[in-house]
Amino acid sequence: MAQSLPRSPLAPASFPALPVIGGVRFAAAAAGVKYQGRTDVMLAQLDPGSSVAGVFTRSATRSAPVLDCQSKLGGAPDTGAAILVNSGNSNAFTGHYGQTSVAEITAAVAEATGVPQSRVFTASTGVIGEPLPHDRIVAKIDELKSGLAENRLEDAAEAIMTTDTFAKGATAQVEIDGKTVSIAGIAKGSGMIAPDMATMLVYIFTDAAYEQTALQNLLSGLNDRSFNCITVDSDTSTSDSLLLCATGASGVDATGNAAFADALNTVMLDLAHQVVRDGEGASKFVEVQVTGAASEQDAKIHGLAIANSPLVKTAIAGEDPNWGRVVMAIGKSGAAADRDLLSIWFGDVLVAEKGWVSPDYREEDAAKLMKQNDILIRVDLGLGDGKSTVWTCDLTHQYIEINADYRS
């Protein structure tokens, strides 16, 4: 089914050329967890000295691999680490059997790689509630181990796809103390790409050194302004996972470096936007900028209310500059708003101000903007300094087709 969906019209022209990240090697294999005729499992092995930070879904029904990863974060970097990810089965809501699967896989990876089991991280993405056939994965671990190579990150990106219509990668480089530090990351999924249950998985690697606790703080902060600011359909996965690994192979310690944080932010936003551009049925990429809110939190609440509104999303799909629905979404969000202080723009077109349609507004101006692939909605609340930007896609017939007409 993944193969039958056409490539998203919002996809980048091609997968980017990713630099080699010293200190980490990758492999992919076809274990036949669910899909046939394609790779479905990836392994990454990190050299000793690598720091690993992670953020995960806050779902109360999160999967066994997520719970296992969360318990392992913050371990000693001097032992190296490994990451094993499979597609086709999310190992979510699989009871105690789910924990057994994680234990079997992490034990086998530890044995093959020499990495302690407490530093083997896993993720699973795909159908929910079915036992993970972990034996098929365990049977492939020697093959994965022997296939490890520095230049196989793109292979890894392909192996973790479910109903993604394109593999997602991003990269940045930054000069620190006259030396080049590289960052490369991959992602899969979107709000609810999988026919059963969405999972968004992201893996980012850098050859910078970075102190463990500081790396976790950096990641959590940037995550709040990138992956936590995208939405396809407001449904939260049980498996969302993002790992950031700093190998230190460049010999440069980037801890606290502002340029490194900027470069990492660029990579994270790039991957986050690619996830939205591959949103189920997406035909428009939508940026919602909220300013003038009473607080940053309020700005994000308003932004997500607009981005998650089925009426706003269907209007965008219909290329209809229906600003009344934006007013409605702001009104329902629960965050502070004053009708008479509100201003709304589509792109550069001022649509509404002072509690009513702008006197200079001509619908044909906004209608023209709505025909573009990338849509900008700007809202100023006129209340304070709070601001936030979130990203989403439109809601189309293809979303219904993917989620209703196909049987899981």
Add this chain to the structure above:
Amino acid sequence: MAQSLPRSPLAPASFPALPVIGGVRFAAAAAGVKYQGRTDVMLAQLDPGSSVAGVFTRSATRSAPVLDCQSKLGGAPDTGAAILVNSGNSNAFTGHYGQTSVAEITAAVAEATGVPQSRVFTASTGVIGEPLPHDRIVAKIDELKSGLAENRLEDAAEAIMTTDTFAKGATAQVEIDGKTVSIAGIAKGSGMIAPDMATMLVYIFTDAAYEQTALQNLLSGLNDRSFNCITVDSDTSTSDSLLLCATGASGVDATGNAAFADALNTVMLDLAHQVVRDGEGASKFVEVQVTGAASEQDAKIHGLAIANSPLVKTAIAGEDPNWGRVVMAIGKSGAAADRDLLSIWFGDVLVAEKGWVSPDYREEDAAKLMKQNDILIRVDLGLGDGKSTVWTCDLTHQYIEINADYRS
């Protein structure tokens, strides 16, 4: 456009026979606010002694008529009251002009009926952000006044429709002290029936007497378990209004009477369910029962998370017993849940328990249930005594057609 939509497959067979409610008379007229060839304005006039209670949208961008009604509630019942409602234009986000329209209409109704302007309630439903042509309504008030009759509540129900596919009415009678008290109500709309902006309007009348403050408390309490427990698409209108009017014409004071509250609850649930059954594009009526939650509030949060999930709603549209999506919705809701204490049923079929699919579950049993028009999803959290029931419909291609393919 309203006329072009087929009658919902979930609609009742016919409009119910409504009893006459002493003390209130109704009229409808064609003012041509937006629609042609149909009625679009209704007037109800209540005799002196009538109590009027109301609940309204909590939207921060609520319409001028809603703000006006809220300021007028709790007035002296000895003067009578009037209600004027138009369809075709919601008079929402129309700035100060919106208040002028309300003032012009209420002044004209006051003059024609002899009811003080402070007891004239209005509502408007339809397109947002366009000036309400209130002159067209004012020009029809004499015709409305002379057309007032006790048996025209069905005419009123038809006049307030926008893209509703059927007029909605409900009734109940109850014996108090050997006398019969009647309740009759009408409603229009659903989550987002109108092409621009949803409005749900409900008017309920009884010939019981009921003390004003007690009536408001009764209404607010029942509303939390009826209209506040339905959702079509999670989008909240700027115009939702519900007025409950007790004329006292029966000579029976029902204040505090439990049987009356039960009967009123029946009428409110009936109307609320009809609104869901006319949800945009609905092909299934869905009841979500949540029990065993840590609190009643938590139960409602879980219920609404399930009922608003696009993935749950599309699965129902596809007749797919996709319980994994129910798990996902519970996990994301933010209310307390423990994966391993959770049980889920479709109808009477136990699907999942103890953190995994039930050992006795056979998908064909649940798949059979999903082919019915009315679907029951039951969830027990296993945490406490909190329970709540909410109602919704599925998410179908027709929802996208109504909201994206048609231009407003």
